[in-house]
Amino acid sequence: MDLDRMLAQCRRDQWNVSDLDWSGKPRPMSREEEEQVVQLFTDMAGIERLASALFREQERRVEEPRLKEIFRTFIRDEIRHAQAAQMLADYYDVHHYRHYQESKSLREFAPVFVAAIHHLSDDVANAYVVTGELLLDIALLRSIDDHVGDAMSGAAMRLINRDESRHIAIDYHMCAYYASDEYEEKLQKQTAPSLSERAQAARTFSQMLYYAQPFIRDVFLKPMEKLDPRGRRLREAFKRSQLLGMKERSSRRPFTRFTRALQVGFEHPVLKPVLGNVFVRLSGVGPDFLARLYSEEELARARRMSYEALADEALGAKTEN
Numbered sequence: 001m002d003l004d005r006m007l008a009q010c011r012r013d014q015w016n017v018s019d020l021d022w023s024g025k026p027r028p029m030s031r032e033e034e035e036q037v038v039q040l041f042t043d044m045a046g047i048e049r050l051a052s053a054l055f056r057e058q059e060r061r062v063e064e065p066r067l068k069e070i071f072r073t074f075i076r077d078e079i080r081h082a083q084a085a086q087m088l089a090d091y092y093d094v095h096h097y098r099h100y101q102e103s104k105s106l107r108e109f110a111p112v113f114v115a116a117i118h119h120l121s122d123d124v125a126n127a128y129v130v131t132g133e134l135l136l137d138i139a140l141l142r143s144i145d146d147h148v149g150d151a152m153s154g155a156a157m158r159l160i161n162r163d164e165s166r167h168i169a170i171d172y173h174m175c176a177y178y179a180s181d182e183y184e185e186k187l188q189k190q191t192a193p194s195l196s197e198r199a200q201a202a203r204t205f206s207q208m209l210y211y212a213q214p215f216i217r218d219v220f221l222k223p224m225e226k227l228d229p230r231g232r233r234l235r236e237a238f239k240r241s242q243l244l245g246m247k248e249r250s251s252r253r254p255f256t257r258f259t260r261a262l263q264v265g266f267e268h269p270v271l272k273p274v275l276g277n278v279f280v281r282l283s284g285v286g287p288d289f290l291a292r293l294y295s296e297e298e299l300a301r302a303r304r305m306s307y308e309a310l311a312d313e314a315l316g317a318k319t320e321n
């Protein structure tokens with residue numbers, strides 16, 4: 001990837017929420033619909049703020065000065081998305097039917113997630129960030145916009161999506177880097193974390209898993225039941241994340257080992273009924289999305305493709321069907 005070009009693009013494509021024209025009127029909605037839309041945008045604001053915290057973490061981990069600078073622009077992007085989402089919530093809150101606040105499960109999950117990510121190894125942290133962006137970017141955001149079906153939301157989402165395209169491109173670029181020999185060599189030179197560091201990492205991680213399930217259920221799966229009744233987009237996003245985890249033939253990196261072990265365990269005919277719930281809990285997602293979602297052909301194809309081409313394809317999924 002040409003990092004100079006990417007950085008120039010990051011700087012050039014900055015925008016402000018005030019660039020949007022907020023003077024229009026929302027389309028008429030029933031009470032139920034208005035409440036749902038305002039709640040969706042209220043939660044979206046929280047998710048975008050969480051995304052900014054994750055990019056702060058990514059920025060801390062990289063040494064390459066241009067990458068550092070790129071991640072700094074991503075932090076700004078996500079804060080702007082949070083502002084835009086909050087303004088969309090207020091825009092659609094025409095009747096003030098009730099007081100809206102972020103879902104409890106999101107409020108509880110966000111700080112423990114950030115803490116857990118802080119203690120994870122670089123590649124595992126990156127895998128969580130990529131998966132989060134695929135879910136938010138491809139599945140949730142698009143479905144919210146389709147569901148709202150209104151010009152104001154459409155205009156804001158277009159600008160947000162332009163930023164998200166850069167995020168996905170860099171997320172995949174980081175996946176490639178963490179799978180590289182260069183990174184492997186760097187790891188060899190690092191000192192292993194101390195026992196107390198590892199204990200803290202394990203503690204924050206198990207805390208995160210505890211709060212992940214209600215969060216994923218309330219903020220992703222439940223709204224998506226209405227927005228994407230057959231779960232096609234969610235499945236698509238999870239599939240892309242799984243393919244990324246399986247892309248390298250060798251599973252030397254911990255995240256790849258972790259996701260592979262989970263999937264194998266889940267598909268095992270005897271282990272599945274016994275350990276099914278444990279696996280669901282460990283991975284933080286529902287059983288439908290843990291099963292293997294890709295075919296052998298799709299895996300072979302993904303392995304032949306470059307990370308860049310995979311990122312392009314993930315982005316393409318935003319505009320097709």
Ligand SMILES: [Fe+2]
Binds near residue numbers: 048078081160164
């Ligand atoms: Fe965002």
Ligand SMILES: [Fe+2]
Binds near residue numbers: 078133163164
């Ligand atoms: Fe993003």
